[in-house]
Amino acid sequence: MRHGRVIAGAAGAVLLAGGGVAALTLTGRQDAPAAASAAPVATAEITRSDLADAEAVDGTLGYSGRRRLPNHADGTVTRVREQGSTVGRGGWLYRVDGRPVILMYGDIPMYRTLSSGSSGKDVEQLERNLKALGHDPGTVDGDFSWLTARAVRRWQDAAGLAETGSVDAAQVVVASGRLRIAEVTAEPGTAAGRSVVTTTSTRRIVHIDLDSADQQLARIGAPVTVELPGGGPARGRITSVGTVAEPEMDGGRPTGASTIDLEVTLADPRKLGRLDQAPVTVNLRGEHRRDVLSVPVEALLALREGGYGLRLADHRTVAVETGLYASGRVEVSGAGLAEGMKVEVPQS
Template sequence: MRRRGLLAGAVAALALAGGGVAAASLSGAAGAPSESAGPPPNATAEITRSDLVDSKTVDGTLGYAGRRILPNQATGTVTRTRAEGRVVRRGGWLYSVDGRPVSLLYGSIPMYRALSQGFEGKDVEQLERNLAALGYEPGTVDEYFSWVTARAVRDWQDDRNLAETGTVDASQVIIASGPVRIAEVTAEKGDRAGQSVVTTTSTKRVVHIDLPASDQQLARLGAKVTLEIPSGGTAKGTITAIGTVAEPPAQDGGESTIDVEVTAEGRLGRLDQAPVTVDLQSERRENVLSVPVEALLALREGGYGIQVAGTGIVAVETGLFASGQVEITGEGLTEGMKVEVPAT
């Protein structure tokens, strides 16, 4: 009922409910005095000028983006793990197997092969870039694994209590695009190292919304939203992803939903999977005239009008409907004019 195309339904519903919407006719030009078909209203409201916003409050879940079950290629016994919630950056260890740390390096190419002197490729360049960023000297950062690169690798291995082989493989490092957060430790100390030891996320805070499909017009890429967080404060966010396929209802009689992701900003604490309230705004009209929707009269000639106190019925064009107000334009209308509305 918020949009222009549904306004007639809103007015009709008000009429059926005894809300005071009456049929009326214009006599002569728009703005000329005329009698309404029903008894005259006995209350007034002002025409106001302000921003009009179509919005709705929905529930969301605050968490972290990029949840990933990390692969593990190290064999042996898990001997050390990090606390859940800890952030690991380039060169930091994620967990240890048989006393040997598995470290994080940055990049986009997974460790799909063991790298040693004489190898060539983009993954070699990626390794050299990481070594240089960590303060080692792999020589020229290029796609060739030289003896200088091997020396830098041995220095790196020595600092991490690894066998100084000059060869790097997936048992020693895991590649990610940036810092990761330990979301869940899936193996305890003393467990055999299996396919995964930890689950991680990125450090980006996001809010996930299961938005009813009937409200999908409220979600626009790039739109700003307001979040009410569990601590009682508020934060800002931006809609960064909208699903294109509706998910079936979770239970019989429910409504299909679409996935909406909001990138959150500001101080949000370290809560994960916390409930939040999201204020979505689908449309905004700035500096417009509006009246309570109850002030609208359905004209016999078609369209709508309002009864201006001391003047008569004035035909209006309607715009955005939001928060019980409706945007109007009409000849001679100004802010502060009194309009008649049904008595409550």
């Protein structure tokens, strides 16, 4: 239960009007006074303790940065890496018509052909990669000089590409670091379409599709506990929170619910092993209140004048301020409340 939610099925509200007493459910339906007074009740104690908003949710072991890698090479796929393999700078991701598509590092995609006379940040990025691969482009300055062209031809010869002296998106894919082949989307012998492989980074994570109603639990840096398959609990933290709610679908139709993407990184990623897409349970922790009074949620009464109240065991009704809802209880405060006092709750 969350702060601010109306609790359906809680005890009826006590309305004082002209000296009469009537019962009003939280849904607004008026019942006969006799029926309300005859409803069986029990009592529960007001307790003082720490209260934490926590919930166990489903998660999936995986890798960060999953995406269908765009392909710009025309022809037939002739070779792909095995699923699960990793590729570093200068390595090939797949081959089209026998020609490799090479990985380079950076943050600027190959959006144009780079050749003699080109200049800009993307040229500088290319020069840094050429130098890291052992092909000296001269000064790394963002100007595609004859030295840059010579380094490109030497790199192309070593990589098995045609020695054109120019570079385009059919030859190079740019990523921020090493890539892992998560899925092959175009088998050898098929046409190289918009994508040939789906990739991820090599960083191990736990992915969660969190119900949007629980988004108060989604705080970057918040501690979590992950129950690993056969490996016991592991501690981690939320390291990424999606900013867009994705609608849940059932048979192609929206259900009315939505989720947000969370990523959790473990304090010791080695505990995740090599498992991919394995289900896990993640214990999320939200707000935490120390040394507060609380009652069972079903003890709350909705008051006519607004807000909530409690019906004490001595039949007095007192107004209360509510705070955190967690584990079936709600934080309460108000004049005259004390630990150990008895409040009425519906008898189950």
